[in-house]
Amino acid sequence: MNTTFILGLVILAIGVLSVAFVRPKTYVARLINLEIPAWGLLLVMLAYDEALAILTFVAVTAIGTFVIVRLLEWRDASC
Amino acid sequence: MIAGLEVAFGLIALAGAVSAALIRDSYGKLISLGILVAGVLPFIVDRGYLDVAVTVSLIAPIATIFVLMVARREES
Amino acid sequence: MIALYVVAAIAVFAAIRAIIEKNTGRKLPYANVLNFAVAGALVLLLDHPLSLVAAAAYFVGSTLESNAIASTYAGGVKR
Numbered sequence: 179m180n181t182t183f184i185l186g187l188v189i190l191a192i193g194v195l196s197v198a199f200v201r202p203k204t205y206v207a208r209l210i211n212l213e214i215p216a217w218g219l220l221l222v223m224l225a226y227d228e229a230l231a232i233l234t235f236v237a238v239t240a241i242g243t244f245v246i247v248r249l250l251e252w253r254d255a256s257c
Numbered sequence: 258m259i260a261g262l263e264v265a266f267g268l269i270a271l272a273g274a275v276s277a278a279l280i281r282d283s284y285g286k287l288i289s290l291g292i293l294v295a296g297v298l299p300f301i302v303d304r305g306y307l308d309v310a311v312t313v314s315l316i317a318p319i320a321t322i323f324v325l326m327v328a329r330r331e332e333s
Numbered sequence: 334m335i336a337l338y339v340v341a342a343i344a345v346f347a348a349i350r351a352i353i354e355k356n357t358g359r360k361l362p363y364a365n366v367l368n369f370a371v372a373g374a375l376v377l378l379l380d381h382p383l384s385l386v387a388a389a390a391y392f393v394g395s396t397l398e399s400n401a402i403a404s405t406y407a408g409g410v411k412r
Contacts, residue, residue: 185271192275201281202281204331206324209327210290217294232301233312262378268348269348269367272349284402285360288360292348292351295367299375302375307386314390318395322397325402325405
């Protein structure tokens with residue numbers, strides 16, 4: 179099989195397991211671990227030659243990170 | 258790509274992913290995420306998607322800076 | 334062709350050395366070495382005029398990321 183596809187699947191599995199069983203159970207550690215499977219999924223998309231999908235996915239991941247950071251700051255300020 | 262270079266950059270990406278999953282410090286996690294991006298980006302360039310590579314390498318630090326905003330808030 | 338192997342060897346060494354280091358302040362110079370080596374590998378990997386633009390964009394982005402991490406780790410802007 180292709181090297182990119184295998185590497186993407188391995189990084190995706192590592193990232194999903196690290197998000198599910200995060201070691202210090204804080205929001206920041208889980209948010210940083212959430213970025214790992216995004217890069218694995220990017221490699222899987224790269225193996226299928228989907229250029230426009232990669233562009234959209236990267237932009238939406240950055241916007242989603244910004245929204246979650248805003249939500250965490252608002253929650254820490256309110257409680 | 259040459260097989261040796263694929264192994265080398267794949268090893269860098271895999272080491273970055275494993276260490277970002279295992280390190281407990283917040284700044285160490287972000288540095289490991291940078292190592293993961295450095296391992297992934299040569300695979301994008303090798304397929305010929307240079308515009309995708311430019312976009313990814315300019316958006317990835319912005320996401321890191323967003324995470325740093327909440328990491329500094331948590332530390333203090 | 335030999336330059337590509339030299340740069341890849343430097344990148345692997347810097348990545349391993351940056352991961353096994355315990356202190357966060359000592360991780361940052363090796364992460365910088367890794368970023369410079371990958372920026373050199375990107376421009377040597379493909380014979381295309383736009384490859385230089387991609388390498389320059391990665392150089393700017395990785396330098397910005399490292400400076401942001403180092404500035405926040407050192408305490409940020411004193412207000």
